[in-house]
Amino acid sequence: MTLPAPLTGVVPPVCTPLTPDGEVDVPSLRALVDHLVSGGVDGLFVLGSTSEVAFLTDRQRLLVTDTVVAHVAGRLPVLAGAIDMTTPRVLEHVAAVTAAGADAVVVTAPFYTRTHPAEIARHYRLIAAHSPVPVIAYDIPVAVHTKLPAGLVLELAADGVLAGLKDSSGDLAGFREVVGGARPLAGFSALTGSELLVDAALALGADGAVPGLANVDPHGYVRLDRLFRSGDLEGARAEQERLCALFGMVTAGDPARMGAGSAALGAFKAALHLRGVIACPATAAPQIPLSAEETEQVGKHLAAAGLV
Amino acid sequence: MTLPAPLTGVVPPVCTPLTPDGEVDVPSLRALVDHLVSGGVDGLFVLGSTSEVAFLTDRQRLLVTDTVVAHVAGRLPVLAGAIDMTTPRVLEHVAAVTAAGADAVVVTAPFYTRTHPAEIARHYRLIAAHSPVPVIAYDIPVAVHTKLPAGLVLELAADGVLAGLKDSSGDLAGFREVVGGARPLAGFSALTGSELLVDAALALGADGAVPGLANVDPHGYVRLDRLFRSGDLEGARAEQERLCALFGMVTAGDPARMGAGSAALGAFKAALHLRGVIACPATAAPQIPLSAEETEQVGKHLAAAGLV
């Protein structure tokens, strides 16, 4: 299907359920898609950071995209990450996911290599020139260690290179600059990647949200979005605060024992397992799994949010 | 062949010559290998950062490894980088380069994902468990944004997980801790990745060096190594200082126009082109090419070092 322009509402970055031995759990992935669709979401984003894209082999990435595109069957737009270090490698992922039917590709700045704004611009221009579908910039400094400058995003948007931005930078002031600057550009999608500031992002003009926690509680994020759009800002804020509390699950994993990524993805998958959506909470190597006690804490967050 | 234990001397990270349209230039790659072998180097490291590994597709990586392994034909050990974000993806590269005949694999800490010492340890343990050849840790914080702690390297070395370290961290004090700590471990290879401190690294006990600039002047680095080993420390220092001046070529590219990676790799390839070793100085996208004036400056550095 054609990507809506702009894309609005809630577009979860879809977790990738794994079997205990690290393979893609296709039935669980389909069940997760059903869970999200029935939650009322407006699109799906596969192969993002929350999808453990950094851990999936090319074969697994293809299986994920194939599975989700086939299962969604055109009911919702499917965005796919094309996440790799530099242009030539990203172009291969773009070819793979678009052949599999992705409706848009989501691409970060170059990483591993030291980069420069002129190189980032060249990167996106080359990718857009070779992509059969719209290109959405993915601003995620915690992963790629470069911040996409707002001015650069707007320049590329004005030139038709970028169709949107997924902002996972945490810098809401910079995001606001993009939102304001892109207002004259019909169809540009400004999406926040924050779990915690969706109401604030919508209030300043964001088109939608891509919150990892929406895997766990899609209904909550959809409710938040609908409350906001109906003008019930207090209701949206209350829903956001309920989701902020739920997000506290990412602190269950002991930071002395694991990184913040292991803790966050481990919590989301534990919650999906506890909610009965996926068969196994395993995360990919070399992430450290949550302990039984830590999983129990995740369960308490679910209970407190009314989800068990 | 079996990797020497320890590996000593000069082991250049081999540049990957490209055609103007970004394909691996196989004849130039063979010519570069000849240039290095005739310079007297002690091993070759393909698919490292200086090889633009971050820019090469899997197909190109395989072509590089196949070409170099075949051309070297057992005269020297060939190390190969298995550079990717996390364990599952790295394991695929390990399988590919060892099937192609690499004598050791060189592996960084996880990147893109946020990591933790426990995850880094698990990463290396899993890779060593699946690798048919020795595993060398690649400490390169400028690329992966994590520093390998000396204590962790030593723990993994003592457990037989790591056969060596290539230290491109710039932290000579930390490297010294590994060198000293690994002294009781027979066969551990402590290699510096610095172009500028090879004499200092050897003096504190390094086994060898992996300097990118050795592509341009392998004879110089081999001379430095041999002078040091013969006890002529003053001569080694003078040779090192000549090479430090030559390394000034990496400042030819204008930092207002390009990143430090574009400037360094562009200079090395321009120098190889000017010296007649490779057919084309192109670097991979999205790097910015040197201008004619910048290339001329590289030439002046070659001339000042007596290389033209």
Place this chain on the structure above:
Amino acid sequence: MTLPAPLTGVVPPVCTPLTPDGEVDVPSLRALVDHLVSGGVDGLFVLGSTSEVAFLTDRQRLLVTDTVVAHVAGRLPVLAGAIDMTTPRVLEHVAAVTAAGADAVVVTAPFYTRTHPAEIARHYRLIAAHSPVPVIAYDIPVAVHTKLPAGLVLELAADGVLAGLKDSSGDLAGFREVVGGARPLAGFSALTGSELLVDAALALGADGAVPGLANVDPHGYVRLDRLFRSGDLEGARAEQERLCALFGMVTAGDPARMGAGSAALGAFKAALHLRGVIACPATAAPQIPLSAEETEQVGKHLAAAGLV
């Protein structure tokens, strides 16, 4: 006077006008205070980052506090920064500014020294134990290179150590955690230091704002605050967007020629000079002054915002 608990509304960090030879320009400082008071602000914060506190000698700091406290004469609360590297030095500033009549002190985490959450906690506990007035934490990682963890701020607030937070971290999600966590603590003042997200901060529950740009346009920030409090969120957003455009003045200074601090403080002071509030736009050494052309650009921002 006693600090309101919570402190609400607009509390500008007062610029410190200087003479061409770097002395405090007392008449201009009084005129600036008049400008702010007539703009309807709710308090004044002297000796903050926008006040160039890092550049003022102890004698100058005292002169600033004395001047402002005397001139305000109890009409508004006066907060004063006690900005220095560690506890013993901060305690001396606390003694000085409270002797001069400050109604609260504003204190950062330790800097220059490498610090730790346990040391930050000890720092604030010692300061609160010795301060005759409430202590407000100043979270400004761009200056001190440490982020105050939300949990630590809340723990110190619950213990009565901290009376408030001025958040200049840019991390609105972290600020939200403090705002939510402090809700049960009567009287805690959660203040945003952002120029660009005042509407968003108020919407998630902030008590007030401390925007440097309010020196230039106090009426605008007061209008924004009053619109929000009256429930006119669209009006507040429009006012905020006008102020975001005005803030563009901080890009007038050429980043090839000066740091971001020189550019921002230079623009604020140029604007105050152009508006006729202060006699001289000089900033303290070693900051680089704006050129005539750059000052002209600042003037264009004023004109576009309807301020000339």
Place this chain on the structure above:
Amino acid sequence: MTLPAPLTGVVPPVCTPLTPDGEVDVPSLRALVDHLVSGGVDGLFVLGSTSEVAFLTDRQRLLVTDTVVAHVAGRLPVLAGAIDMTTPRVLEHVAAVTAAGADAVVVTAPFYTRTHPAEIARHYRLIAAHSPVPVIAYDIPVAVHTKLPAGLVLELAADGVLAGLKDSSGDLAGFREVVGGARPLAGFSALTGSELLVDAALALGADGAVPGLANVDPHGYVRLDRLFRSGDLEGARAEQERLCALFGMVTAGDPARMGAGSAALGAFKAALHLRGVIACPATAAPQIPLSAEETEQVGKHLAAAGLV
């Protein structure tokens, strides 16, 4: 006395002994100076990072300088740190320490404020213009979060602004660039601040060393310096390795409980106390003191190094 040009040998950054209630312990400070002088050191550096300058009030800084200058009585050059955020505040410290008799001042880049190379250059030019004694640049990115570019140091040295560099950056390659570039400048002092690489720094041309650990074992560092100068490089290396092992004392403090500064300064002072040089091992607030067990570990490091 006039500062030797260049200053060579071992110049310890003198710890500041404190009483249990945080005052300067003048008798212990004199005893520490005696300990260092009898160890054969070539100069003394007061009010550096190892001296806890960031924690000392102006009154305490003056007392330290007065005490040391009077006690040394011209037997050795005394360098003094003038450590503060920006030019106007640094100039006041320069005036104070030179009035007290310091033979040189040691000055960092601006901190707290965001800075720029042009501002750093202006900073040093203004300070040199107002200092009656030579100015030595202090490159300590871990404290000020800016690295002094080698080219800038050399430009300022060539202009007579800087008389030397104390390099605590850990970047030996950058230090080498300064050493090489300053060779034509008669009298420039290139000093390493590293405890762990003194032999390496001397080998590449450093004039001397300013190692904090020399408080604990001045004889060791002087022996290392003399061995190197006599041409016994193996002996120098062995002495350096003994000192590297001794430096392990900085890991005694538990990183879960305190920052790296607390651990390092706490260990140095515990060692001086255990060796009977100073009366009390207290460090200044808000640093966390070593526990009895941690102090015992420091003692084991002393014993292993033959110092008890």
